Amino acid sequence: MPETPSPTVEFISIANEFRHEYVVEKSRFITTVYPCSTEEEAQAFIGRINKEFWDARHNCTAFALGPKQEQQRSSDNGEPSGTAGKPMLEVLKKTGITNIAVVVTRYFGGIKLGAGGLIRAYSHSVAETLRLAPKELHTIRTELQTTIDYALYGAVERHLQDAQLHYEASFGEQITLTILVVPNDVERIQKELQDMSHGAATCNVLDAIEVVLPLD
Template identity: 90%
Template sequence: MPETTSPTIEFISVANEFRHEYIVEKSRFITTICPCSTETEAQAFINRINKEFWDARHNCTAYALGPKQEQQRSSDNGEPSGTAGKPMLEVLKKTGITNVAVVVTRYFGGIKLGAGGLIRAYSHSVSETLQLAPKELHTTRVQLQTTIDYALYGSLERYLQDAQLHYEAAFGEQIELTILVPLNDIEHIQKELQDMSHGAATCIVLNAIEVVLPLN
């Protein structure tokens, strides 16, 4: 079994920039979320959204960076203290989603929401946007290579899809499958492939690599 150079660190981030709008009491809360890996990237994103929505009353911000959200920052941007940036950051902390920056742009609708209303509105905006945004898993996987006959491909492909294992297939005289397997599942997956192929599938364990996998 291959050894990884460091313990597996998994975290979830957003796959790409995403925007969602939420309206409460005629106030528009436009949430824009973006993957960022450094404070420089996060600040550049925030500055870009500030320029885009230059006429908004508030562009409140929060970001969390690092596999364990080691870097965190938020801003109320003129809203009453603790009613915007902090609730936004709390949503990020609760979900565990990291390497992400978020800006909630507010266009005032003429009806005051009060401190409690603002906290709920900013929290809900970020929570709903994170739910809807495409996400991805950053993790480590071991490459398991197996060579099979064409007659076995249909059943093995169904098994891999049902097990939600990512793989690539190269088609030649036989089919060479390279499967990305969690470190702790290697022996189990090897046994499954052997059983399904009645011992015909040859398995080679290759090196562990860092991968980014889409999440549904």
């Protein structure tokens, strides 16, 4: 069996830039999250949001980079120390989502929230935005290629969908399926395909590759 590329650590990020607004005591908290892999990309994003919301009282920031969030940074941007950037970063650390930069833009509504209120508002804003944002899994999958007759396609397709396996189909005299399988599951999936086809399906193990898969 082909060897798995290494060292690669599985991690979750967001699929694209996403924005969500939260209002508390008339203050608007506009959270924008952005996928990035370097500090330069993160700072460029932060600069862009600062220009977009130039009239806001605060644009507080946090980012986490690397498969294990090796790089971390945050800024309160004028809010009382420890009430914005650090709580935002703590949410990132708790979720484990990485390769991401976050800006929470605050438009003051005239009612002071106090330190505790600010911490709760910034934390909630980031947590809710991450909950709603489309996410993706960066991981390793082995390509398993199988060739089957058309008569088996419906049953095999249902089986792959029930197992939540990603695959592509090529149609010719027979159907060739290229399936992305967790490396440790390859032998089991091969056996299941063989059992379903009563030994008629041919299976070839191809390369283990880095893939990005959408998460619900």
